[in-house]
Amino acid sequence: MNTAISVEHLAFTYPGVCDTPGVAVFEDFNLKIEEGSFVAILGGNGCGKSTLAKHFNSILLPSGGKVYVFGMDTADEDKIIALRRTTGMVFQNPDNQIVANVVEEDVAFGPENLGVASPEIRRRVDDALKQVDMYEYRQHAPHLLSGGQKQRVAIAGIIAMEPKCIVLDEPTAMLDPRGRREVIDTITRLNREKGITVVLITHHMDEASKAQRVVVMNDGAVVADGTPQEVFAQVELLHKIGLGAPETVELCWQLNQQGFRLPLDKLDPEECAQALYDYLKA
Numbered sequence: 001m002n003t004a005i006s007v008e009h010l011a012f013t014y015p016g017v018c019d020t021p022g023v024a025v026f027e028d029f030n031l032k033i034e035e036g037s038f039v040a041i042l043g044g045n046g047c048g049k050s051t052l053a054k055h056f057n058s059i060l061l062p063s064g065g066k067v068y069v070f071g072m073d074t075a076d077e078d079k080i081i082a083l084r085r086t087t088g089m090v091f092q093n094p095d096n097q098i099v100a101n102v103v104e105e106d107v108a109f110g111p112e113n114l115g116v117a118s119p120e121i122r123r124r125v126d127d128a129l130k131q132v133d134m135y136e137y138r139q140h141a142p143h144l145l146s147g148g149q150k151q152r153v154a155i156a157g158i159i160a161m162e163p164k165c166i167v168l169d170e171p172t173a174m175l176d177p178r179g180r181r182e183v184i185d186t187i188t189r190l191n192r193e194k195g196i197t198v199v200l201i202t203h204h205m206d207e208a209s210k211a212q213r214v215v216v217m218n219d220g221a222v223v224a225d226g227t228p229q230e231v232f233a234q235v236e237l238l239h240k241i242g243l244g245a246p247e248t249v250e251l252c253w254q255l256n257q258q259g260f261r262l263p264l265d266k267l268d269p270e271e272c273a274q275a276l277y278d279y280l281k282a
Helices: 049-054 077-086 103-113 118-131 147-159 177-194 228-232 235-240 247-257 269-281
Strands: 003-014 023-034 038-043 064-069 087-090 165-169 197-201 213-218 221-226
Touching: 003 049, 003 197, 023 049, 023 064, 023 197, 023 221, 038 049, 038 177, 049 165, 049 197, 077 087, 087 147, 103 118, 103 147, 118 147, 118 177, 147 165, 147 177, 165 177, 177 197, 213 228, 221 228, 221 235, 235 247, 247 269
Parallel strands: 038 197, 038 213, 087 165, 165 197
Antiparallel strands: 003 023, 003 064, 213 221
């Protein structure tokens, strides 16, 4: 499998203000993300996950080390346009990414700025809106949509630029449970059906459990990396750095503290219930 993103010995420090010292986030950070994968990056506030995401399409540049996206050096000024065509970013607040008064015009904004011909823009806009199940809202005003619908329009705007990778920086942080579910279902489908590499920055364990791989960060370093089942079974480690596991895992872990011997890899409620039933029946 080809590598989509390669972070090699990354160092980054936010500069200080008014003679105050800078804030070092990374000193020697390394990570590889494979093309076509769905990776969730977890961590508490201030662990560096959003800073890392901004290195993936040159919003931030390394103080040291290198970040390569599909073989392109993010610090190469000549590659910035190609990088941002290749890797689209979706942020917390969809209102900050919506620039037009009509949904389809907003989705067309990115391709227009890339110089795409009008007939091709029309095709891309229609396809993108269909992929996020927002085609019927193409003539609507974005400000009348729900939070989840707005975020799906923001994702459609990225899809219309035909990226190989989408990086989402806590895209559900401002959404209600229904909106969160809409967004996660959308990006899961894009990864599965279109082969788009997805990097999801989140603090919601249930969202991360939908990924193929989970990377846990703390203090600018990776402290756990593996499948959701492998990572979330490390309940003590997660608690130590101020995180929790999905509710099903937490339930089994709490019962194990009382003498049960339940597996800690059941992320689905039905699987958890079956494991508990089997244990009690034995």
